[in-house]
Amino acid sequence: MDDDEARTRLLDAAEALFYAEGIQAVGMDRIRTESGVPLKRLYKVFPAKEALVTAYLVRRDLRWTADLRGAVAEAADPVGAVFEWLAAWFSEPDFRGCAFLNAYGELGTGPAAVLDVVRRHKAELRELLAEAAGPGHEGLADQLLILVEGATVVAALDPGPDPARRAGKAAAALLARAGAGTR
Known part of the structure; x- marks a missing residue:
């Protein structure tokens, strides 16, 4: 998985979760789990929430x-x-x-x-x-x-x-x- 694919997957997961449940209710670990992007790659692509x-x-x-x-x-x-x-x-x-x-x-x-x-x-x-x-x-x-x-x-x-x-x-x-x- 390259950074572009990781970015897309992370944004897809973030949009679905943030819009449905709220930004503060959804942690980065949940985004990682839902997107299937490894934690190291997540923080490489998005260093902070x-x-x-x-x-x-x-x-x-x-x-x-x-x-x-x-x-x-x-x-x-x-x-x-x-x-x-x-x-x-x-x-x-x-x-x-x-x-x-x-x-x-x-x-x-x-x-x-x-x-x-x-x-x-x-x-x-x-x-x-x-x-x-x-x-x-x-x-x-x-x-x-x-x-x-x-x-x-x-x-x-x-x-x-x-x-x-x-x-x-x-x-x-x-x-x-x-x-x-x-x-």
Whole structure:
């Protein structure tokens, strides 16, 4: 097993375990066991848990954001597409809320590298929402971000598509009032 394979296996195990059970609840020994990566190789690839948590969040951010951007890219109603995508995500059987807010909730302003990834993820989501709102309506991004985040938190407590649908209706009303939102 080379370092690239070990990294992939470790990140796969970390993502599954951290998202399902929490970062603090899962130790490095559990990650090692689940990944099948020898302890020496684990610490060669990720010298500390903070490095593993940061890499997990970076990888999740890249995938999550790319999936959302893909769903919105060609939509006639890009903001509506955001909330449709969220409804599908909230309906997944393993949905446990936002991994980034979960990490922040567990670690607070703890490890700076982790906090940096969380902040960058939220800034990128805000940028995506500004693009979806359309030219001249970028200022709606903060309000749309609050609707997305609120729906995500509500869905974490009560999984299913309804929080996204309700937030999507609020977003549509906001956009209609501003004369924005469709291409």
